[in-house]
């Protein structure tokens with residue numbers, strides 16, 4: 001969009017380009033891209049209370065800040081967050097903002113925790129349903145903690161939320177949850193699965209952070225992510241949560257971080273061991289390099305050039321895991337749609353290309369482990 005000639009012409013007539021959204025922080029470090037594409041202002045954070053004054057400045061021809069970081073004080077209260085007026089992308093329904101866990105590498109945790117009331121959620125569901133959307137992805141940093149003021153799920157509130165949603169939509173998924181919340185509430189996850197799983201939906205998905213397999217590193221950078229458990233228990237918490245998710249057809253995309261400033265070789269070895277233990281866990285595991293955010297925003301990025309052999313081994317383990325499970329997951333992913341065969345084939349082809357490239361270019365053998373489920377396409 002930024003490279004369209006129409007945009008370049010409008011720019012000459014005085015158009016201002018203001019960018020926001022969850023990935024906007026990346027542009028702070030891409031100054032050349034920002035200059036080349038004529039971006040006037042980047043807003044990082046929840047913009048409800050600041051976007052008005054920035055737009056006014058733009059319209060009045062005033063000087064815009066190149067990068068506006070929304071402070072915690074400027075975060076909107078529940079009453080200041082407007083409801084959607086048009087259907088949301090992928091049926092996304094926000095049920096809360098903020099997170100109480102305080103991981104050092106995360107900026108979300110710097111903002112206050114707010115859970116939306118049922119009335120607000122219902123209004124947004126209606127907007128989507130009226131537009132013909134028959135599914136919803138509940139969005140919060142930890143959907144299982146909906147309505148809770150602690151790190152333990154509030155059973156009544158979470159069940160009520162799911163019953164409300166199921167009244168409006170046929171299929172339901174979560175944007176995010178946490179290993180600790182899942183591990184702390186196996187019966188609740190089972191009750192939710194009973195509400196969600198039906199002849200219209202045989203599994204549901206979420207994104208979930210593993211981050212590390214090292215209790216020592218967990219203690220240093222994310223002690224509250226482990227609660228109500230102790231950091232020493234972290235690998236066991238992850239494995240317990242994985243078992244609960246498997247039993248209840250909850251299929252997650254898990255994230256890992258390597259290259260944290262505090263990470264040692266021993267931490268990487270422990271993460272590799274944990275990934276080994278998760279090989280039968282139906283999931284995708286996505287390794288990420290550390291990026292300076294949250295309380296660690298003054299640290300340096302971790303780059304590919306800094307990668308050790310151990311970190312490379314960790315990435316290869318994840319690649320093996322993902323290639324194997326992607327083939328299994330994609331079989332049910334598009335089920336029930338007229339285009340399922342076409343898309344499954346295209347995704348299968350994509351995974352095959354990745355597999356071939358890993359073997360031929362990087363000499364990574366990928367079929368070395370046996371699993372309890374066989375991946376056939």
Ligand code: SF4
Nearest residue numbers: 099101102103106109
């Ligand atoms: S649990 Fe997730 S959202 Fe909360 S602070 Fe940690 S990384 Fe951020």
